[in-house]
Amino acid sequence: MSDITINKVVIHELVKDQHQSIQPSNLRSTVLDSANSIVLKLVESITALYGTRNNSAHYGTFRTGDGSGLFPENLISYTQLTxxxxxxxxxxxQIAMNELYRKAESIHASSGGYILFADYSNTQSRFFIIAMIKQKEGIRLSASLEPEELIELDMSRLYQAARINFGKLSAYLAASEADKQDLSYLSFVSPTVGKTAAGYFVTALGCAPGAASSRATDTLVKESTAFFRNNEILNPSRKRFKDNLLEYLARKEESGESVKLSEVEEIARPFMPAEEAGQADEMANAFIAHLNSEEHAVPVEFPVNKAALKKHTHISYSADNWDLKFERHALGLTDAAQIFYDRENRRITIRDLPDRLIEKISDELENRPEE
Incomplete structure (x- = not known):
């Protein structure tokens, strides 16, 4: 039984070869049969690619104001229909196809393809997806076992795609302006978002990256560690992996560079077994899919949030009369640790106090009036 229910689906064609003039689009006038097994398989194949290692998604919202185009407002109106x-x-x-045509026409290096549109539901939510599919050449054997050329759809990867989560969009529209900063409801796959030739697809649809860096930073640390903890093979290495990940995030925060899931995968790879062919690849794919999934929504690239990172690198607490803050790795359960926690007596001992702090404490005690 399928995990998804197709509400509506259609395929149009944006007719443009790279470096050639655009041709009139080939628009289908009726929807496809949602109950057709091949149609269902096609939509399932497209949605299954979302968030995988080579099809990682950016998360964000629609642009507003000039440059947003007609698609966002019409999509929002569509989601509000009963x-x-x-x-x-x-x-x-057809509105989306017109926007894609307009953008592709102005970019000589752009190329078209078959554009799948689907309104579908699964156990998580209801979605609207737009995905570009290309053709590829292949070889098959005829009835007489003669090799012959075959033209088929390339279902190995997403060339361009965008997906809107109806539930998250509804929550976003109802949220306060302050809360909207931490919310996203759309994702898109585009291998070169910043390059005009490939990026026209998401630009035409009004998509803009903008997942909150605080949430992305926090979720990356929590969920990558959880993935290691919940995997019997990886669990023994979870602390070393987390230390390496936090060091990586600290370097990125200091340099101002963005975190990339491809680089996070490189940090995780050395801990993944490779005794069997493809074992490490399979585990790495599952790791990235876990992080980049609709549920966790860690974007393919994002800036580090310093405050969110500190929650994972430091322990801090404020009482009425004192504040305490220290790096997590300084904490230990033996008196050799810089911050020694005595569990039995519920006490903390700080070793190797700096001379300047000792002077301050001594001055305070010596200058106190006698009680």
């Missing part, structure tokens, strides 16, 4: 019919769905897809 029961959209085929005409509502097709009208929205």
């Amino acid at each position: 029961q959209p019919d085929d005409s509502h769905f097709l009208s929205l897809t």
Whole structure:
């Protein structure tokens, strides 16, 4: 039984070869049969690629104001319909195709392809997905076992795609302006977002990266550590991996460079077994899919949030009369540790106090009036 339910689905064609003039789009006038097994398999294959190692997603929201185009406002109106019919769905897809045509026409190096649109639901939420599919050449054997050329759809990767989560969009629209800073409801896959030729797809649809760096930083540390902890093979290495990850994040924060999931994978790779062919690749793919999933939404690239990072590198507490803050690695359960926690007596001992602090303490005690 399928994990998804297709509400509406259609495929149009954006007709443009790279470095050639754009041609009129090939628009289908009716939706596809959602119950057709091949149609269902196609949509399942597209959605299954989302968030995998070579199809990692950016998370964000629609642009607002100039440059957002017509698609965002029409998509929002569509999500608010109680029961959209085929005409509502097709009208929205044609608006998107017009926006894609307009952008691709102005960029000589851009290329087109088949554009799949689907309104579907799964156990998580309801989604609207737009994905570009390309053709590829292959070889098959004829009935007489003669090799012959075959043209088929390339289902190995997402060339360009965008997906909107209806539930998260509804929550975003109802949130306060302050809370909206931490929310995202759309994701998109584009191998070269910053490059005009490939980035026209997400630009035409009004997508903009913007996942909150504080949430992304915190979730990356928590969920990558959880992945190691919940994997029997990786669990013994979780502390060393976490130390390496925190060092990496600290370097990125200091340099101002963005975190990249591809680099996080490189940190995790040495701890992944490779006794069997493809074992490490399979585990790495599952690791990135876990982080980049709709549930956890760690973007493919984001800046480190200093405050969120400090929550994982430091322990701090403020009482009425004192504050305490120290790096986590300084804490230990023996008197050899710089910060020694005596569990039995519920006490903390700080070793190797600096001379300047000792002077301050001595001065304070010596200058106190006698009680």
